[in-house]
Amino acid sequence: MSGEICPLAALRAGQSGLVQPGCSEHPAVQRLLALGLLPGTQVMVVRVAPLGDPLEIEFGGLRLSLRKNDAAAMQVMRLG
Amino acid sequence: MSEDPSRPVRVALVGNPNTGKTTLFNRLTGSRQKIGNYPGVTVEKKSGLWVCGSRTFTLVDLPGTYSLAASSPDERVTLDFLAGHLDGEPKPDAVICVVDASNLVRNLFLASQVADLGLPMVIALNLADAADRAGISIDAALLSRRLGIPVVRLVATRGEGVNALGHAVAEAAEQGALMAEVPWPEAAERAVKYLAAGLGKEGVRPLAPGELRRILFDPRSAVLARAGWPAGADPAPLLGASRDILSAAGWHPLSAEALLRYEHLGHLTADAVKFPEKRRRSPTERLDAVLTHRVWGLAFFVLIMFMVFQSIYTWSGPFMAAIEVVIAQTQELVAPWLVPWPAGQSLLVDGVIGGVGGVIIFLPQILILFFFIALLEDTGYLARGAFLMDKVFGWCGLNGKSFVPMLSSYACAIPGVLAARTIEDPRARLTTILVSPLMSCSARLPVYTLMIGAFIEPSYGAVWAGGLLFALHVVGLAVAVPVAWAVNKFVLRTRPQPFLLEMPPYRLPRLRDIFWRMWERAREFLRRAGTVIVAMTIVIWALVYFPRPAEVRERAMADLSVLNDSSAIDRAVDAAYLEQSYLARAGRAVQPVFDLAGFDWKITVGVLASFPAREVIISTLGTIYGVGQDADEASGDLRSALARDFWTHGPRTGHPVFTLPVALAVMVFFALCLQCGATVAVMAKEAGWRWALFGFLYMTALAWLGAVLTFQLGTLWLGPGL
Structure with a gap:
């Protein structure tokens, strides 16, 4: 439901989230920060790969493949 | 300045x-x-x-x-x-x-x-x-x-x-114009000064503020080691204390840099960039809706991969045949000039020209594969392929991008290993390089054809023959998966990188760039791997050629003087020379090891001789069995020679040398063994000699184990006479 805080990996295809502050040392999160996925930015899960993993996410005009384990390290607020 | x-x-x-x-x-x-x-x-x-x-x-x-x-x-x-x-x-x-x-x-x-x-x-x-x-x-x-x-x-x-x-x-x-600096908050400046002081105490040379910031902001910065931080000392307390200064001021130290830089860049670019009012759905998005679709995406992917594979496996054939003709012609051209010096003639013709030919023969496959890779990369499709395949490969330490190297290795591991360059993560790249040679490449086909043609098809028919051929191709992949997993879990030490792959907008390919990249890779292969391959060929040539005492020829000719057939005599002489060559002596020395797999000394010598290149076993067996070194895998003479070979001594006297378990064991050995000097050379250039050696050793061990198990279990089940 909208407004709940969950890991990025929990978003379904087509759903967006707002990145929450506070981050981990997780290397994937570090890279996403360098790419501009900052707290307060919106990120959308475009689709899930046919075999279930990885996710395709989009933010700030960039589209990336991201594995679910790595996506689990980032917390977002579900925007529906 | x-x-x-x-x-x-x-x-x-x-x-x-x-x-x-x-x-x-x-x-x-x-x-x-x-x-x-x-x-x-x-x-x-x-x-x-x-x-x-x-x-x-x-x-x-x-x-x-x-x-x-x-x-x-x-x-x-x-x-x-x-x-x-x-x-x-x-x-x-x-x-x-x-x-x-x-x-x-x-x-x-x-x-x-x-x-x-x-x-x-x-x-x-x-x-x-x-x-x-x-x-x-x-x-x-x-x-x-x-x-x-x-x-x-x-x-x-x-x-x-x-x-x-x-x-x-x-x-x-x-x-010396420098870009406008980020207005670092006062806490960040203090943290940097604190860090500098602490580093100075440990004897680190003075660093510029930019480098100090790298140490401060990056979780595990390499700058520390480079700048002379003492090897045994733990930097964590100093780094922790410096970062605490940031935390105390309300900044999370590991996201502070990103937040501050992006804020600064946002201000700088605000009025210089204007975006369009309405964002149209781009052609890329429309294409991706199909190309990453659950059904159509996978179908298209399979089609593309089939084309790439076919091109390496089949379309390179005519070019390779043409190159073989050129090599043979060159050999024939050169040979007459050196008749008075037979050793030199053999060295030049078989060793050097053969060796160089053995390098050039791979060019068509390399060029074709790299054309496709450059095409896939340039258009942006490679990232989509990796996206589709990552689940299959990711769990065992490979990577979505491993699909190209592994697929090409089914045709030839040399371009396959070279293709692993496209994998950014060094750990996944190394794993891919180490398991790619397990894929059953086209050079193994002659061995399978010979064994299946001589021992399976006559007794069991075409259906079993075909099924066995397919199974042999699957064996490599089936073994590669646990090996990749094991290597990843127990052997590799570099830290895995997160799989974060950008999906760039689709672009029309630029042929000029593609041809350039294709040519570059080929040139690199020739230059770097070529020398090693030629060297290996010459070494094996020497082991097979020497020693060459005249008595061997005389004795062979005396034995066969009754025959008038000079080519039969020549073949017998060649066989005799091979039997006492250094390579054959090495073969007899390691024979006990191969006894367990049911091989006799002839097979062992054939196996040893084919370590630089698998196909060599055909001509080696041809020579040993007196059929002539030009025999190929379809040769009826060679097949019947193998089938008519019986043990004349030892525990299996009276039984055929090539029973069904033996034939299967030979094929399993070749399926799993890294018998390709060119592949080893290329692995060494891509991953270093230590890893190439590791790859060679583990595959040889696996091959031996596979052959032994196949023979022992097969003989147990079927009996020694079959």
Whole structure:
């Protein structure tokens, strides 16, 4: 439901989230920060790969493949 | 600023991946580029000479990266090079940061980090045509004023802006213009000072503020070790205390840099960039809806992969046949000149020309595969393929991008191993390189054909024969998966990189670039692997040729004097020579090991002789069995010679040498063994000799184990006489 805080990996295809502050040392999160996925930015899960993993996410005009384990390290607020 | 005005200005090229940096580099340096190595890493060094009007620049193309936070060896090289920490590589005079005009702010993040190292910089606003089409307008002059450094609009594929770029770089190098600095908060400055003091106490040499910030902000910065931090000391307390200063002021130390830089860049670019009112659904999105679709996407992927595979497996055939003809002709041309010196003749004809031929024969497959890889990369489809395949490969330590190397290895592992370069994660790349040779390549086919044709098909029919052939191809893959998993779990020590792959917009391929890249790879293969392969061929040649005492020939001729057939006598002489050669002696020495697999000494010698190249077993068996070394796998003479071979001594006297379990064991051995000098050479160039040796040893061990199990269990089940 909208407004709940969950890991990025929990978003379904087509759903967006707002990145929450506070981050981990997780290397994937570090890279996403360098790419501009900052707290307060919106990120959308475009689709899930046919075999279930990885996710395709989009933010700030960039589209990336991201594995679910790595996506689990980032917390977002579900925007529906 | 150059001290010596006649020395070419040293310029580094940096930028995110997919910004057209390589196209720009190729355009600027043309054929005046060379590829080398940085010491201690497998990252390749690309440098070249750029002549722009009356000016000359030395250009170094650094690997594409999103950030200087060095978490992979590639990023570390970029940071080290820019900071002047690499031996023999002085700090550049200026840096060109290639930026994708459609993604300005994100691309400037790297520029901002580079500028922090105190380097004069020019922004090359590349892919400007794509930005125009997307309705994004950038005021380069205004941006340049805000950033404080030259900003040059560029369309590298058309060469637009190249001259202006040269002018700007020369100016930047001379005037030392630095990009507007991030206004670091006071807490950050204090943290840096604290860190500097602490480092100084440990004897680290004084570092510039930019480098200190790298140590402060990056979780595990490589700058520390480079700057002389004592090896045994733990930096965690000092780093923790410095970062606490940031936390106390309300900043999370590991996200502070990103937040602060992006805020700064946002201010700088705000009025210089205008986005279109309505964002249209781009052609890329529409294509992706199909190409990454659950059904259509996978179907299209399979089709493309089938085409790539077919091209290597089948379409390279005619070219390879043509090359074989040329080699044979050359051999025939040279041979008559050296008749008075038989050893030299054999060395030149079989050893050297054969060896060189053995290298060139791989060119068609390499060229074709790299044409396709460059095509897939250039259009942007490679990233989609990796996206589709990652689940299959990711769990055992491989990577979505491993599909190209593994698939090509089904045709030939040499281009396959070379293709592993496209994998950025060093750990996944190494795993891919180590298991790719397990894929049943086309060179194994002659062995399978011979054994199946001689022993399976006559007794069991075509259906079983076909099924067995298929099963042999699957064996490699079935073994590769647990091996990859095991190697990843127990052997590899580098840290795995997160799989974060950008899906760039689809682009029409630029054939000129593709052909250039294809040719580059081939040239590299010839230069680097070629020498090793020729050397190996000559060594094996020597082991088979020597010793060559005259008595052997005399004795053989005396035995066969009753026959009038001179070619039969020649073949018998060859067989006799081979039987007492150094290689055969080595074969008899290791025979006990191969007894367990049911091999007799002839098979063992054949196996040893084919370590440089699998197909050699056919001609070796041909020679040993007196059928002649020109025998091929379809030769009825050879097949019947094998079938009629019986043990004359030992525990299996009276039984055939080639029982069904023996034939199967031979095929299993060849399926799993790395008998290809060229592959080992290429593995050594891509991953280092230690890993190539490891690969060779583990595969030989697996092959032996497989052969032993096949023979022992087979004989147990079927009995010794079958």
